[in-house]
Amino acid sequence: MVTQTSVLVGIIGKTNVGKSTLFSALTMIPVKIENRPFVTLEPNVGIGYIRQTCPHKTLGLPRCDARNSICIEGNRFVPVKIIDVPGLVAGAHEGRGLGNKFLDSLRQADVLIHVIDASGSTDPEGRPVKPGSYDPYDDVILIEREFDLWLTSIIKSDWSRLSKALDALPLSEAIERLSQRLSGLSIKKSHVVRALEETKLSGSKFSSWRDEELQIFVSSLRRISKPTIIAANKADIPEAIDIIKSLEKRLQGRIMVPISAEAELALRRASAAGLIKYIPGDRDYVVIDRGRMTPAQERALEKIRSFMERFGGTGVQRIINTAVLEALDMIVVYPVEDPVRMCDSSGNILPDAILARRGVTARELAYMIHTELGEGFLYAIDAKTKSRLGADHVLSDGDIVKIVSTRKKQAR
Ligand SMILES: Nc1nc2c(ncn2[C@@H]2O[C@H](COP(=O)(O)OP(=O)(O)O)[C@@H](O)[C@H]2O)c(=O)[nH]1
Ligand SMILES: [Mg+2]
Incomplete structure (x- = not known):
């Protein structure tokens, strides 16, 4: 079995917007859900799943034998790690609320889901207020x-x-050094290069940066290394409709998905209890008992159904995808x-699904599976077309690939 390279998704947002509900829905691990600030005292880590059509279905194969992932009726669920971070409040960087403690738990995150209460029923401090009485746009900016x-x-x-040490080095080495310094924040060399380009700061001496330049650089680095999408939660509350419309206008260029974490959690629980048939990400459910x-x-399920009709599902699977x-x-x-x-050496059909960054080459995939497989890389075979692929061939989503390597026999 090929183990997954772990992608870590961070769930952030102020208190009471529905982070823990979303986390529970995504991971189906019941966590404490209460209407009070700071219930989540320790960051929770769990496993959620990306949903894709399984290639066994696309290819018309009768079945598959998923090992490092799950196949439910022709839908492949590929695992990612999810961390639920306690409510973020203004002033957290100075230690307000739970302060740096939870910011620290985001160091390793690769991508963030910022949950907001799109119904406008949570005030800046995380207290429940009348729906429609608070504009969640401010939360996006603030956090x-x-x-x-x-x-x-x-x-x-x-x-x-x-900065003085960086100035003494040739630029490429300086970038290397700066990336090393930031590696604990899951910030990579490519991120630093892009941030320097975007901010046009690469020409100036690092030691000449004032607070202003440093902040512009950091802000760019944050957007590049921790891309953030917005989950407009509580979209099931009627007041959310207008708020979401208005947010869409003001947040152009940002990715926002309306969701109802509560509806998704109810569906997953009803499905686990055998009351309905629902596969996460379906646009509808079927009552079975x-x-x-x-x-x-x-009545509650009927309400969820009318919400799903309007939004094409609960949005929860869509947000993680x-x-x-x-x-x-x-x-x-x-x-x-x-x-x-299309099987492994034991005859398991399409056992492994691997998440890789777009642009990954055949040789890079070999390295991801096993260092030796990469080192002895000869060529790859596209299992769908049976054509040979060279080391630098860029793979596409859904590709099924055999790696041919000199080192494979030695590895066994
Ligand atoms: N109507 C509605 N309420 C929700 C939704 N998600 C969460 N809630 C409620 O919002 C409150 C806070 O949820 P919780 O997950 O504890 O928020 P957290 O503090 O951000 O982790 C609870 O009363 C939830 O039941 C949703 O999608 N719709
Ligand atoms: Mg919580």
Whole structure:
């Protein structure tokens, strides 16, 4: 079995917007849900899934034997790690609320889902208020600013010394050094290069940057290294409709998905209890055991159905798919041993699904599976077309690939 390279998705937002509900829905791990600030005292980490059509279905194969992922009726669910971060408040970078503690838990995140209460029923401090009485636009701006200030404070702590050291190096080595310094924040060399380009700061001496330049650079680095999409939660509350419309106008260029975390959680629970048939991400559900439902349950599910009709589902599967496949720009590829039967050496059909960044080459995939497989790389075979692929061939989403390598026999 090929293990997944772990992608870490961070769920952020102020208190009471529905982060823990979303986390529970995505991971189906019941966590404490209460209408009070700071219930989530320790960051929660769980496993959620990206949904894709399984190639066994596309190819008309009777079945597959998913191993590192799950196949439910022709839908492949590929795991990612999810972290639920306690409510972020203004002033967190200075230690307000739970302060730096939870910002620290975001260091390793690759992409962020910023949950807002799109019904406008949560005030800036996370207290419940009348729906429609608070404009969540401010939260979007505030939280990202908080993140920038925190990141700036980390970089600033040794900037005067570091910047002088960077100036003494040729640019490429300086970039390398700066990336190393930031690697604990899951910031990579390519991110630093792009941020320097975007801010047009690469020509100037690092030590000449004032606070202003440093902040512009950090802000750009944050957007590049931790892309953030917005989950407009509580979209099931009627007041949310107008607020979402108005947010769409003001947040042009940003990715926002209306969701109802509560509806998704109810569906997953009803499905686990055998009351309905619902596969996460479906646009609708089917009642299978009406007899075991209370009238209240039936009414609640009917309400969810009318919401789903309006939005094409609950949006929860869409938000995690969008975060990983769009915002992080990743694809799913399927390595196999036998390109004719599309199976591994034990005969398992399409056992592994691997998340890789878009643009990944055949040789890079080999390295992701096993270093030796990469080192001895000869060529790859596209199992669908049976054509040979060279080392630098760029793979596409849904590709099924056999790697031919000199080192494979030695590895066994
Ligand atoms: N109507 C509605 N309420 C929700 C939704 N998601 C969460 N809530 C409610 O919002 C409150 C706060 O949820 P919680 O997940 O604890 O928020 P957190 O503090 O951000 O983790 C709870 O009362 C939830 O039941 C949703 O999609 N729709
Ligand atoms: Mg919570």
